[in-house]
Amino acid sequence: MRLPRVKPEHAPHRLGDGSVRLGGVLYGIASEIADADGWAWAALTLMDGTRSPAEIAAELRSRFAGLSAEEADEVVATLIGSGHVEEAAPGPCEALSEREKERYSRSRDYFRWVDVTPRDHGWEPQVRLKNAGVLVLGLGGTGSHVAWSLAASGVGRLHLVDPDVVELSNLNRQVLYTEADVGRPKAEVAAERLRAVNSEIEVTASAARVDGPAGLARLVDGFDVLALCADHPREPGGIRTWANRVCSVAGIPWVSGGYDGPLVSVGVFGPGGPCFECVRAGIPPRPGADYAWPGVTGASAGISGQLVAHDVVALITGLMVTPPGYFHGLTLLDPDEHVYAHYPSRADCEFCS
The missing domain is CATH 3.40.50.720 (NAD(P)-binding Rossmann-like Domain)
Known part of the structure; x- marks a missing residue:
């Protein structure tokens, strides 16, 4: 993933005990992360679609002196792999025409919300339906x-x-x-x-x-x-x-x-x-x-x-x-x-x- 961005429907919330919840309260989608040190919360706030994973990890290390490079990379990779994050600049989807993309745009929004598998462009579920x-x-x-x-x-x-x-x-x-x-x-x-x-x-x-x-x-x-x-x-x-x-x-x-x-x-x-x-x-x-x-x-x-x-x-x-x-x-x-x-x-x- 080149430019990770938290899905808008999965915006993170910090709870009173310091943990972080993603995905709201929807069954099968929501995740709760123990985050005593604040690493996950900081990484999620940095995932706004303007930074690469390497840049996010570097910023984490600058904010948390005790965080090693391996730990910072692991935090970023884990959050990207959670499915609550999408590619802000997705690559092309040649399997669908522009007309089809307009027709199924609301379907893509729905799939983005409920799909917790990292995707290249977000049209993958629609392509499966087409095929x-x-x-x-x-x-x-x-x-x-x-x-x-x-x-x-x-x-x-x-x-x-x-x-x-x-x-x-x-x-x-x-x-x-x-x-x-x-x-x-x-x-x-x-x-x-x-x-x-x-x-x-x-x-x-x-x-x-x-x-x-x-x-x-x-x-x-x-x-x-x-x-x-x-x-x-x-x-x-x-x-x-x-x-x-x-x-x-x-x-x-x-x-x-x-x-x-x-x-x-x-x-x-x-x-x-x-x-x-x-x-x-x-x-x-x-x-x-x-x-x-x-x-x-x-x-x-x-x-x-x-x-x-x-x-x-x-x-x-x-x-x-x-x-x-x-x-x-x-x-x-x-x-x-x-x-x-x-x-x-x-x-x-x-x-x-």
């Missing part, structure tokens, strides 16, 4: 929001699959369709809408019906992530089980979301974590819960879809705080009732143990 391919299976209440959000976020290749046509009862929650679309294939309409949202990505569509694991395996081949938003056939042994087994064999992460009335939940699964069947086996059964009941509003479907899209983006960009292998979500009628379920792999699981 990624996502299969969106199911374009209903959850899937229509997922597809729109991924297209707007700049996922380079989207393939949309849904066998159904638009019905009037879909329009209370399925954001991609209008009254004029009633009777038309959902996949066809969704592809048209998303190409209008973002002409710089590739959007393809199919009205195929997935009738078994073999068909699903053919669909996911060549994609980086599966966004599973279909709910038939139901569990046990339904489409989520098919996805679990197919994606485990293929080494492809997948995200699935849905709603059970006011309960909205999302599952994130993939290499490196317990599989769907293991996590599901650890959750106590709740009579009647199948995450596919018809009661839904535009808001509850939107929350479901946006949570799925968020997790897909986090997987692609590498900004997933928690490794795959869990369900999470919320109960809309009780803000304090958060959903989180994580159970270890079963010893006899052939997919993840």
Whole structure:
């Protein structure tokens, strides 16, 4: 890093005990540094984008007589490596056009905030999205929001699959369709809408019906992530089980979301974590819960879809705080009732143990 600068969202704060906090109070981002001698605080105040690491270390040595050259260099290197510091004069990013940089400028600001990996120019997460391919299976209440959000976020290749046509009862929650679309294939309409949202990505569509694991395996081949938003056939042994087994064999992460009335939940699964069947086996059964009941509003479907899209983006960009292998979500009628379920792999699981 040539000219380190503390990210504005991570501005340091000195606490009463002399320690330094960076990154505010955000879970998974904030850091607290014990700083009895004041070295870290001084180094951070010098990281304003006008000095090189060597110049910052030299200034530290001039301020603290007892600080050796090795110690000063280590302080600077540690702070740069923390991810709370960015390059003030980043190099060029040739993978994105100027139009793309303007389109995704707010996304870059977001990634800069949540990404604690030192980067060359800050566009790395967006480039990963551009190079990624996502299969969106199911374009209903959850899937229509997922597809729109991924297209707007700049996922380079989207393939949309849904066998159904638009019905009037879909329009209370399925954001991609209008009254004029009633009777038309959902996949066809969704592809048209998303190409209008973002002409710089590739959007393809199919009205195929997935009738078994073999068909699903053919669909996911060549994609980086599966966004599973279909709910038939139901569990046990339904489409989520098919996805679990197919994606485990293929080494492809997948995200699935849905709603059970006011309960909205999302599952994130993939290499490196317990599989769907293991996590599901650890959750106590709740009579009647199948995450596919018809009661839904535009808001509850939107929350479901946006949570799925968020997790897909986090997987692609590498900004997933928690490794795959869990369900999470919320109960809309009780803000304090958060959903989180994580159970270890079963010893006899052939997919993840």
